[in-house]
Amino acid sequence: MKGKMKVQLFYGPGDVRYEDIDIPEIGNDEALVKIKSALTCGSDLKTYRRGHPTMIKKASVFGHEWAGDIVEIGSEVDNFKAGERIVAVNSVPCYKCYYCKLERYSLCENLIYNNGAYAEYIKIPGNILKKNTYRIPDKIDYREAALLEPLACVVHGIEESNIKTDDMVVINGAGPIGLMFIALAKLKGALVISVDLSDERLGYAREFGADYIINGSKVDDQVQAVKDLTEGKRGVDVAVDATGIPGVWEMTILMGRKGAVINLFGGCKPDTSINIDTGLLHYSELTIKGVYHHTPYYVKKAFDLITSGQIDTVKFITADMPLEKLVNALELMGQQKGIKYNITT
Ligand SMILES: [Zn+2]
Ligand SMILES: [Zn+2]
Numbered sequence: 001m002k003g004k005m006k007v008q009l010f011y012g013p014g015d016v017r018y019e020d021i022d023i024p025e026i027g028n029d030e031a032l033v034k035i036k037s038a039l040t041c042g043s044d045l046k047t048y049r050r051g052h053p054t055m056i057k058k059a060s061v062f063g064h065e066w067a068g069d070i071v072e073i074g075s076e077v078d079n080f081k082a083g084e085r086i087v088a089v090n091s092v093p094c095y096k097c098y099y100c101k102l103e104r105y106s107l108c109e110n111l112i113y114n115n116g117a118y119a120e121y122i123k124i125p126g127n128i129l130k131k132n133t134y135r136i137p138d139k140i141d142y143r144e145a146a147l148l149e150p151l152a153c154v155v156h157g158i159e160e161s162n163i164k165t166d167d168m169v170v171i172n173g174a175g176p177i178g179l180m181f182i183a184l185a186k187l188k189g190a191l192v193i194s195v196d197l198s199d200e201r202l203g204y205a206r207e208f209g210a211d212y213i214i215n216g217s218k219v220d221d222q223v224q225a226v227k228d229l230t231e232g233k234r235g236v237d238v239a240v241d242a243t244g245i246p247g248v249w250e251m252t253i254l255m256g257r258k259g260a261v262i263n264l265f266g267g268c269k270p271d272t273s274i275n276i277d278t279g280l281l282h283y284s285e286l287t288i289k290g291v292y293h294h295t296p297y298y299v300k301k302a303f304d305l306i307t308s309g310q311i312d313t314v315k316f317i318t319a320d321m322p323l324e325k326l327v328n329a330l331e332l333m334g335q336q337k338g339i340k341y342n343i344t345t
Contacts (some may be wrong), residue, residue: 001023001024001032001071001072001121002023002162003022003240004021004022004023005020005021005022005023005119005120005121006018006019006020006119006120006236006323006324007019007021007061007118007119007120008061008062008063008118008119008323008326008327009021009059009060009061010048010052010059010060010061010062011045011058011059012051013048013049013050013051014048014049016048016326016327016330017059018323018324018326019183020032020057021119023120023121024121024122024123025123026072026073026074027074027075027126028074028075028077029074029076029077029125029126030074030077030123030124030125030126030129030130030223031072031073031074031077031080031086031129031280032070032071032072032073032121032122032123032124032158033066033068033070033071033086033121033122033123033124033345034069034071034118034120034121035066035067035068035069035086035119035120035121035122035345036064036067036068036069036142036344037066037067037068037141037142037143037145037146037343037344037345038063038065038117038118038142038146038323038342038343039065039066039117039146039147039150039317039340039343040065040326040329040330040333040340040341040343041063041065041150041176041340042175042176042177042244042333043064043267044062044063044064044118044330045330045333045334046290046332047062048327049122049334050269052295053270058096058194059184060115061115061116061118061119061244062115062116062117062118062180063115063117063118063119063343064089064090064091064113064114064117064149065117065146065147065148065149065150066087066088066117066122066146066212067085067086067087067136067142067143067145067148068085068086068142069083069084069085070082070083070084070086071077071084071121074126074329075195076126076127077126079130080129080133080135080249081131082234083123083141084135084151085135085136085145086133086134086135086136086308086318087133087134087136087142087145087146087148087303088127088128088129088132088133088134088148089128089132089148089149089152089294090113090114090115091111091112091113091114091128091132091213091293092111092127092128092130092131092132092296093105093106093110093111093295093296094108094109094111094127095245096110097109097110098126101249104166104295105295105296106292106293106294106342107292108146108260109122111293112125113133114128117324117339117343118323118343119323119345120188120323120327120345130255131296132296132299134148134303135206137307140306140307140313140323141314143317143320144306144313144314144317145312145340146342147302147313147316147340148299148302148303149294149299150176150177150180150307150308151306151311152294152299152301152302153177153293153294153298154177154180154184155184155294155298155301155302155305156294156295156298157181157240157263157265157291158181158184158185159286160263160289161185161197161238161240161261161263162261162292162305163185163188163190163235163237164188164189164190165188165189165190165240165249165308166189166190166191166267166327167188167189167190167191167237167238168190168193168229168230168231168235168236168238169185169190169191169192169193169236169237169238169239169240170192170193170194170195170226170236170238170239170252170255171185171192171193171194171195171205171210171240171242172195172196172239172240172242172243172248172252172255173195173196173241173242173244173248173253174195174198174201174202174204174205174210174242174340175196175201175242175243175336176316176339176340177245177265177266178194178196178201178240178242179201179204179205179208179316179339180239180311180316181242181265181288181309182194182205182208182209182210183208183209183233183312184305184311185238185240186208186209186288187310190238191210191211191212191338192209192210192211193210193211193212193213193214193226193229193236194206194210194212194213194214195214195215195216195222195225195226196213196215196216197215197216197217198215199215200334200336200337201336202214202215204339205218207315208323211341212229214226220278222251223251223254223255226239226255227255228239230257231325234257234258235254235256235257235258235260236255236257237256237257237260237261238256238261238262238263239252239253239256239260239261239262239263240252240263240265241263241264241265241266242265243266244266244267244269245268246265246268246272246273246274247275248266249266249268250274250276252264253274253276253286253288254280254333256284256286257284258283258284258285258286259284259285259286259287260284260286260287261287261289262286262287262288262290262292263289264288264291265291267292269331271301276288298324315339316339316340317339317340317341317342318337318338318339318340318341319338319341319342320324320341320342320343320344321341321342321343321344322343322344322345323343323344323345326343329341329343340344341342
């Protein structure tokens with residue numbers, strides 16, 4: 001399809017511009033999609049504020065959570081056709097590298113990220129169309145479907161956390177990812193403690209099912225406040241960080257009981273580090289893990305969660321905003337106002 005489209009281009013930290021560029025041309029195994037919903041994400045806010053290692057070109061398209069309509073399809077694509085409503089995630093493993101052979105698909109050495117949801121159109125590469133793209137059922141809105149990518153990451157995080165029925169689980173951070181953790185931990189039958197510094201976010205945490213909320217700015221000791229809620233004050237069975245703040249990673253580790261699983265999910269700034277008490281790690285037999293990204297298996301699980309109505313998808317969307325107001329939406333996110341914004345063209 002020839003012509004120009006509106007797009008938000010990232011030029012550098014704090015510098016995002018609303019411009020016209022050429023509509024992407026597609027190859028024989030690709031598809032062109034008209035974006036109907038693009039959701040704001042914490043990682044887009046990070047990109048906006050401090051840049052992103054993969055965005056080194058002068059001007060980059062960004063945004064990676066979207067759903068839309070196929071408007072043009074390559075001649076070799078046989079599993080989709082023009083006119084279909086679809087949602088896809090932002091990458092697919094290569095199935096050939098060392099880590100893919102180990103079936104550690106989120107560690108694939110050849111993950112290429114398909115960004116560009118903050119635009120009128122996006123091009124979908126052939127490999128993503130084949131393995132990580134889904135048709136949206138009629139009963140599901142575009143904006144609900146667009147939750148697929150972040151939800152797939154969180155499904156991955158939940159499955160790596162080994163949560164059992166009646167476990168006490170603390171989720172540090174009640175941003176979009178923390179709230180998804182709360183919703184999914186409740187589906188596992190856990191008792192959930194949500195910790196955040198914002199009463200507004202803790203209100204959302206309650207809506208998504210948190211059994212206990214703690215405003216970290218209103219207690220002397222967040223770690224003790226969490227432990228006080230557990231039997232014998234011994235600490236939680238599973239502790240999750242969804243903040244990406246090194247100091248909170250350290251507190252998350254201290255919130256676990258002996259034998260706890262500690263899931264340090266939120267990605268921190270580059271070149272940061274944390275301190276861990278070696279004796280605590282050893283004698284408490286803690287399992288401390290990092291969890292990153294998604295795999296096609298978790299994408300499928302997330303798609304089933306959205307389409308089966310097991311989580312309250314609509315509740316994640318605070319408001320609709322037009323594409324030209326993207327920066328306002330990111331600023332609102334930066335002020336921790338609302339959960340996700342639905343960017344439309
Ligand atoms: Zn995201
Ligand atoms: Zn690979």
